[in-house]
Amino acid sequence: MPTLAVPTTVPVNSSIARMKESATLAVTARAAALKAQGVDVVGFGVGEPDFDTPASIKAAAIRALESGRTKYEPTPGAADARKAIANKLQVENGIPVQWQQVSITCGAKYAVAMALHMLIEPGRGDEVILPTPAWVSYRPLIELAGGRCIEVAGSFENGFRVTAEQVAAVITPRTVGILLNSPSNPCGIAYPVEELRAIADVVADHPQVCVLSDEIYEKLVYPEVTPGLSHWSPGSDPRLSDRTITVNGMSKAYAMTGWRLGYIATPANGGGWMKEFIKLQGQQTNNVSSFAMPAIVEALTNGAADVERMREAFARRAILVHQRLVTMPRLSSVASNGAFYSFPDISACMGLTTPRGRLIDGAQAFAEALLDEHAVAVVPGEDFGECARRNIRISFACGEPQIEKGLSRLGEFVTSLR
């Protein structure tokens, strides 16, 4: 006789139970399920390059696997991979970081999550400033670490960028950090260097505030859209370098999302901060796949031409998407000059109804109706911040024919609303 299962009475940790699931991953799963049923879905959901990982990077990992590199390695990664990262951060970004102050993590996502745990003392009322619209995972991760997320909204009129004055206005004695993400997911914009420097000027006056700079889209900046635009790392500012934690990774620049390779670096406390981080990582996940180490070295040493090829393609798509969006009724958008997102405002669609009778009363309803009625997956704005309830995110990390098809359907959809 099988024993009857007794239901557990142990509740899941309430911070986890309260946490929302990732909206970007949820939309992606929904679109994949529809595709599996044979629906011709255009996927503007997930932020993931459509390109394959460059061949020489794959070859480096294959060689490593074949030569038996299949064992544990030091928690923060192999010395040569950490040296390649430190060298990149010093030479390209001007960040004064030693290789011992770098750790390779399971995606940039893990690096962001654990950096927040390092910064925030639960129960102390610690605040982290988050310029919004911002990536869906930041707020849940700040809250899970026990912090309060202080959203500062970048206005549509200012191209979704927050100003130094806005940042200055929300700093309190409880502020422990500000999370910067330029180029931005979901806004698809990169801050001009002088605007980031103005924010750095404000932070420099408040020694209790650390900067967590998520630079995962660093390589995807489009001077083709905004002449002269370039990337700047706050960790290179001598006033801030000792309290800036820089996060980056292989996912976006090298089309390596599935490899799960990110990294974190900071010279803070003469390397003491990273020692603590590595201790935490050692208890939680340990090193990333050992055979990935030579792939990191290969990407950072010889990958520039591949990165540039993909960047140029994204720049062309950014221009194409904006050209198409501005012709559509009831949508307003800012031209993307970074990352691979457009974040149109759909306010003019509010209160209207689809031909199948669905009321558009928010971005969630818009995205659901667009997927159900026109088979286009986009991410609704709600989870990107309070100010983003009337936006949708379009990821244009897909081929131009897909972009053309998806935007034609989007145009038909917004035109059909009554």
Ligand code: PMP
């Ligand atoms: N930061 C931002 C802004 C992102 O969009 C993403 C999404 N991939 C990540 C971090 C995490 O990247 P990964 O974990 O793939 O390195």
Ligand code: GLU
């Ligand atoms: N960051 C990507 C996105 O925003 C991948 C999914 C995720 O991790 O959120 O779509």
